[in-house]
Amino acid sequence: MFISGFFYIIGETFKGLYxxxxxxxxxxxxxxVTLLMLGLFMLVNLNISHITETxxxxxxxxxxxDENADQETLDELGQRLSRHSGIAEVRYVSSDxxxxxxxxxxxxxxxxxxxxxxxxxxxxxxIRTNSPESIVPMAEEFESYPGVSNVFYxxxxxxxxxxxxxxxxxxxxxxxxxLSITAVFLISHTIKLTVMMRKREISIMKYVxxxxxxxxxxxxxxxxxxxxxxxxxxxxxxxxIYEFSVEWVEVNNLAFLTLLPAHQVITELAKYLVPLGTGxxxxxxxxxxxxxxxx
Amino acid sequence: xxxxxNLCMRYEKGGRYALExxxxxxDRGEFVFFVGSSGAGxxxxxxxxxxxxxxxxxxxxxxxxxxxxxxxxxxxxLRRNVxxxxxxxxxxxxxxxxxxxAFAMVVTGSSRRNIRKRVPHVLGLVGLHDKARTRVCxxxxxxxxxxxxxxxxxNRPAMIxxxxxxxxxxxxxxxxxxxxxxxxxxxxxxxxxxxHNREVVDRFKKRVLYxxxxxxxxxxQKGIYAHVH
Numbered sequence: 042m043f044i045s046g047f048f049y050i051i052g053e054t055f056k057g058l059y060x061x062x063x064x065x066x067x068x069x070x071x072x073x074v075t076l077l078m079l080g081l082f083m084l085v086n087l088n089i090s091h092i093t094e095t096x097x098x099x100x101x102x103x104x105x106x107d108e109n110a111d112q113e114t115l116d117e118l119g120q121r122l123s124r125h126s127g128i129a130e131v132r133y134v135s136s137d138x139x140x141x142x143x144x145x146x147x148x149x150x151x152x153x154x155x156x157x158x159x160x161x162x163x164x165x166x167x168i169r170t171n172s173p174e175s176i177v178p179m180a181e182e183f184e185s186y187p188g189v190s191n192v193f194y195x196x197x198x199x200x201x202x203x204x205x206x207x208x209x210x211x212x213x214x215x216x217x218x219x220l221s222i223t224a225v226f227l228i229s230h231t232i233k234l235t236v237m238m239r240k241r242e243i244s245i246m247k248y249v250x251x252x253x254x255x256x257x258x259x260x261x262x263x264x265x266x267x268x269x270x271x272x273x274x275x276x277x278x279x280x281x282i283y284e285f286s287v288e289w290v291e292v293n294n295l296a297f298l299t300l301l302p303a304h305q306v307i308t309e310l311a312k313y314l315v316p317l318g319t320g321x322x323x324x325x326x327x328x329x330x331x332x333x334x335x336x
Numbered sequence: 337x338x339x340x341x342n343l344c345m346r347y348e349k350g351g352r353y354a355l356e357x358x359x360x361x362x363d364r365g366e367f368v369f370f371v372g373s374s375g376a377g378x379x380x381x382x383x384x385x386x387x388x389x390x391x392x393x394x395x396x397x398x399x400x401x402x403x404x405x406x407x408x409x410x411x412x413x414l415r416r417n418v419x420x421x422x423x424x425x426x427x428x429x430x431x432x433x434x435x436x437x438a439f440a441m442v443v444t445g446s447s448r449r450n451i452r453k454r455v456p457h458v459l460g461l462v463g464l465h466d467k468a469r470t471r472v473c474x475x476x477x478x479x480x481x482x483x484x485x486x487x488x489x490x491n492r493p494a495m496i497x498x499x500x501x502x503x504x505x506x507x508x509x510x511x512x513x514x515x516x517x518x519x520x521x522x523x524x525x526x527x528x529x530x531x532h533n534r535e536v537v538d539r540f541k542k543r544v545l546y547x548x549x550x551x552x553x554x555x556x557q558k559g560i561y562a563h564v565h
Contacts (some may be wrong), residue, residue, distance in 0.1 A: 049442045060430055191381050248386070248417035249487065251407075251443035 053259035057239075058266065064235045065267060071231040072271025072316035075224040076318055080279045080310050081221055087309060088300055093206040095299045097173035100202075102180050102194045104166040110188035118188040119333040122166055127179055130169040136162045163190055174203065225321060228271075232264055236333065243333045253334050259325040268322020272314045280307045337495065337526055338362040338385065342394035345380050345550075352382045356550045359396070364494070364524065367521040369537050370530040371561060378530035379438035380550075382497045385528070386418055387411055399494065416444050418422030419525075421498035421517075425480045427472045433459060433483045436470040440490045458486040462516055478509030485516055495526040502533055514540060534561040 058065050064107045104122070106115060122131050139162040168183075170176055180194045236243075246256045338361070345355040355377045362368055370378040383389045384396050387403045396403050399417065406414060420426075427436050437455045446454070459468050462482040472480055481501060488496050498517060502510035514536055521527040531537065537560065538543060544559030545552060 047449070241426075242428055245428060246439075246443065247412075248420050248426065249413060249440040250412040250414075250442055250491075252412045255412075255443055 045269060050255075050258045050262070054262040057263050059261050061238065062236060064238055068228075068231045068235050069267045069271045072268055072318055073275050074323070075220075075227050076314050077273050077275035077278060077318075079217070079220045079224055080214060080275050080314055081282075083277060083310055083313065084283060084306055086217065087306055089209055089213065091301050092299055093202070093209065094173075094212070096202065098169075098204070099177055100195055100199055101175060102168040102170065102183065102192060104168060104183050104186075104192050105163040105190040106165060107188050107190040108163060114188040117167070118186055121186060122168065122183075125179075127171055127175050127261050128168055129171045132167045132197070134165050135165055136160045136164045139163070139165070148205075150183075221317070224317070228268070228321040229320075229325040229328065231321065232267070233329035236260060236326065236329040240333045243330065247334065256334065257327060257330060260330055261323055264322035264324075264326030265319050266322070268318040268320070268325075269315065271322070273319025276307060276311055276314060277309060283307070337364045337366075337399065338528070339397040339435045339509075340381075340394065341397075342539060343384070343391055343396050344393035345377070345384060345389065346392045347389075353392075353550045355384075358552050360545060360555060361551060362526065364526055365521070365524050367518065367527045367540075367542040368529070369540075369542055369559070370528065370547060371532060371537055371544055373532060375549075376547040377550040378532075379499050381547075382499050382528065382534055385497055386415055386420060392430055400505050412443070417495065419491070419493040419494050419496040421481070421496065421501045423489050423500035423503035425472075425477075425484045425504075426481055427483055427487075430471060432469050432471055432486060433464055433475065433479075433486070436472060436483050437490050440487045441549070444491055446491075448559045455486075459483075460489050461489070461519075462486045463512075475481040476509075478512060481505060481509070481513050482533055485513065485520070489520055489525070492532055493525065495528065496527045498527070500531055500533075501529065502531070502536060507535070510536060510541075537561040 104118075106118070110118075119133070122128060125131075137160065139159050141164070168179075170179055176194050176199055180192045183189060184192045243256055280303060283306060287300050287303060290300055340358045340360050343355055343358040344353055346353050358377075358381075370381055372378055379387070384391055384403065385398055387406060391404045398414065401414075403414065428439070431439075434455055437458060438451050441451045441454060456465060456468060459465050462484065462485050464479060464482050465477060467475060472483060475483065481504075484501075488498075496517065501517070502513055505513060510533065517527050517529065518540065540559070541558040543557050544554070544556035544561075546556075546559075
């Protein structure tokens with residue numbers, strides 16, 4: 042193809058966008074709204090996952106040491122725990138340290154309590170696991186170790202937390218798939234409408250001897266641009282909405298809501314929404330044209 | 337240049353034949369009218385020539401090639417050698433006369449320099465040298481058909497086919513357009529015109545192929561329309 046063909050395709054892309062500006066604006070708008078909804082949902086979902094993961098990571102196992110255990114048993118217990126492959130971090134907390142923590146927590150209520158009395162608190166190992174999901178089986182394993190009095194890991198609470206987050210993640214995934222499919226349908230149908238409005242033009246091109254790809258290229262580029270703009274604008278909008286939300290959480294001192302940083306979330310969304318938008322724009326154009334090219 | 341052997345066309349399986357067992361031969365440089373009443377099969381022949389449709393049976397050879405067997409990807413190259421003129425002009429109305437003519441050249445890969453030189457020339461040939469930058473929708477019907485003609489000849493095709501080219505035009509403009517087609521033919525281009533305009537056929541006295549219910553019922557050199565009936 043001569044250079045005129047190349048310039049023609051580029052020129053036609055922009056002329057086509059201008060000539061059919063209202064239809065293109067509508068198509069881009071549909072892409073934008075659909076991807077904005079999808080992005081908004083993904084944003085919420087990403088943060089729910091992040092918050093639940095953070096909560097899960099904070100859950101730890103406390104192994105209380107039997108006060109009657111001999112030194113050899115205690116040494117062996119310490120070594121077994123430190124060698125365990127599922128443990129990320131293990132820390133020994135003496136009974137004195139437990140007492141001073143209690144003092145810090147209860148303050149004046151404990152005044153005079155320690156005078157002349159034995160410390161009744163048990164020494165313990167505080168354990169962080171590599172995987173939050175392995176807390177329950179590991180706790181059960183530690184209970185059988187010699188020198189262990191009992192094991193505490195938030196029984197009941199942890200199981201409920203895992204069950205709830207599991208459901209949230211499943212529902213989130215299902216909604217995301219559903220929204221993605223809706224986006225595919227909405228966007229491809231809107232682009233189909235844009236192409237249908239120009240079927241006469243396409244048939245004329247066929248009559249004067251244009252090859253199918255020569256006809257397709259400007260439409261493909263139009264689809265790409267519409268899809269790209271339709272994906273990038275919601276991302277910009279989502280960035281500002283999200284940044285505002287992060288600030289609001291900080292200002293209102295909602296420390297339990299540990300939100301992901303804005304740039305990280307938007308990068309994650311961009312990885313998904315930009316290829317989706319541009320891909321749908323391109324494929325929507327190609328598939329919508331098929332029927333009109335058979336002249 | 338155009339050769340039909342036992343050419344048959346049926347739009348629906350089991351339906352009636354739009355063309356039935358047609359045999360004719362058209363040489364290079366001829367001017368031929370296809371005449372007949374509505375539904376006689378005039379437009380069907382033209383559609384077959386540009387392979388808009390495929391024959392049900394028989395052979396139709398254009399430039400020595402059987403168009404029925406032409407692979408789909410070769411169609412653009414066939415159409416570049418056949419300039420087409422339509423009753424409804426089929427122009428890109430929001431674009432200028434220049435753009436419409438240039439488009440036919442761009443798709444064939446003509447250089448920009450060639451396009452800039454050739455388009456004003458062909459617009460001049462059809463008497464529209466001063467309307468190059470006018471949008472087609474702002475032109476009269478006759479002027480639009482001239483743009484259609486300019487587009488058809490832009491790539492110097494070996495053949496022009498025109499389907500009721502004057503169907504939407506007044507008598508004066510009809511004569512102008514037909515004279516342009518005759519001039520194009522005088523330069524060596526084969527011209528095939530489907531029409532039921534009696535005055536045009538009688539006035540120009542060219543070869544006439546008469547069609548009736550899809551059958552070829554007459555073939556006369558310097559024919560006149562009255563012979564259809």
